[in-house]
Amino acid sequence: MQGDKRYWTFDHIRKVALKHFLWIMIAWWTGGAWVLYFDDAPTLVKELATFQAPFIAYLWIGILTATTYVFAGHAREQMCIYMCPWPRIQAALTDESALNVTYRRDRGEPRMSVKKAEAARAHGDFAGDCVDCHQCINVCPTGVDIRHGIQLGCIQCGLCIDACDNVMREIGRPKGLIGYDTDINMQRRRDGKPPIYRIVRARTLIYTAAIAIVGTIMVYTLATRATMDVNVLHERNPLFVQLSDGGVRNDYTVRILNKGAQRSFAIEVSGLPGANIRVAGVEVAPDGKPVVEVGQDQTREVRLSVQVGPADLPKSSRDLEVAITDTASGGRASARDHFLPGDK
Ligand code: SF4
Ligand code: SF4
Incomplete structure (x- = not known):
């Protein structure tokens, strides 16, 4: 609490200062070091250490360190959600047959506590496996609630899968309430049909061809580049x-x-x-x-x-x-x- 007098103790200020100093050092190491890609790295390191490097090198190290510190240290998941182009690309590439991190709604809903689920099942009612523990949201680096379906903020890291599997293991239910699945399979299970996985389809063939063409061009360019x-x-x-x-x-x-x-x-x-x-x-x-x-x-x-x-x-x-x-x-x-x- 900033209004709390204990907040401004020497020990607290020292810890906060140390934390931000370490963040800046990490930002300098991971962001500022990009400058080395644009010149002969060993020579530039020597020049930087002896303060003989061009001013533009110091300027860009400062800019890249500052942006890394702000984006990774403070903006964090806002970068993933609002600035990273990947979710937009992913949304454009995916379809109802694509394997995505999916909350198996057909199995999880209606969500309720373990006790209520036992009571409902004792009465012959259907109870979903989700116990609404929020573990999947707590572990998500971008704060996504995957139970609402695929979202732009999801980076497909799979942490929610592991978190939910742990919960299922603890309450003695089968794993896989969240897993890699397709929209089509959720619908098929609702209709009482077995799941199908269509890896080879027009979309995946076109993507494979596009990647192969780009990859071939890159390899050819690398192999024939002027030295x-x-x-x-x-x-x-x-x-x-x-x-x-x-x-x-x-x-x-x-x-x-x-x-x-x-x-x-x-x-x-x-x-x-x-x-x-x-x-x-x-x-x-x-x-x-x-x-x-x-x-x-x-x-x-x-x-x-x-x-x-x-x-x-x-x-x-x-x-x-x-x-x-x-x-x-x-x-x-x-x-x-x-x-x-x-x-x-
Ligand atoms: S971790 Fe699993 S059980 Fe818990 S809220 Fe998420 S989906 Fe439901
Ligand atoms: S896959 Fe990762 S980013 Fe996506 S909802 Fe799960 S934890 Fe969040």
Whole structure:
């Protein structure tokens, strides 16, 4: 009670503070850690620990930690009921032959206490097996009363099945008052017919085909995905450098992505006759191409300078292609940018 003086004791405040601190730590660990999916994780962890990571990384860790703390710590089942798309998808996929967590109404109603049920049965009246103990509601993580039928809040976790089975065991009645069942079977039992289970039907065949197609596309995409890529960004300040011999130099930031084992990439530029290229701080192959080594599953940025003498200078901006070639496998990736000939 917040009005109770005992509520504000040091011990109570300490416990509440500790609880929320632990929640925030769990939110940081489970939510904030998502940021690691979007960069080289070991490198980013090191940068975060030494406060050298980009500001955007800290910002997103803060946002994801805060949203996880609020959603999982405070909103809880409201997330399942009002925000999660799964119940809507599930409702659209299900039909009267689908196996769902079901309260077997035909067996459970009319619900009444054990004593009243015994008395009713002694008079030859029908008494349902549900004793209205609310155990199925108490254990439900989203607070659903499954006895009202399938609802959007139900996440099909099955906890109510176990809770009800325990109750049935204690009062000596058969288990399965709540279980996986279909609407059709409830109706068939009411009509005195045996239950049927139609697993193979048009709906399940279509779903299976859809999942198989999507799964095949995903496996194919994974198997044939590019393991290398390159991005090129033209230097903005300055856009070009006028050289003393009349030539012009443009600089670029080249970012090489290596999604495979450690390997070397040769850089070349095409589309600009007479161009000389240079990459600071890397070796040059016998054919004159700069060779950049990139570690396993890493990216590396290098500065590429493209220089054109006065005789070969284009009259206007010229498109060029920067390509990288895996020196071992011959695999190739490229990106386009442009060369500015300066003030002509
Ligand atoms: S746990 Fe079983 S017996 Fe108890 S209220 Fe739920 S359905 Fe009825
Ligand atoms: S299956 Fe889980 S979510 Fe659904 S009613 Fe039972 S306990 Fe609640």
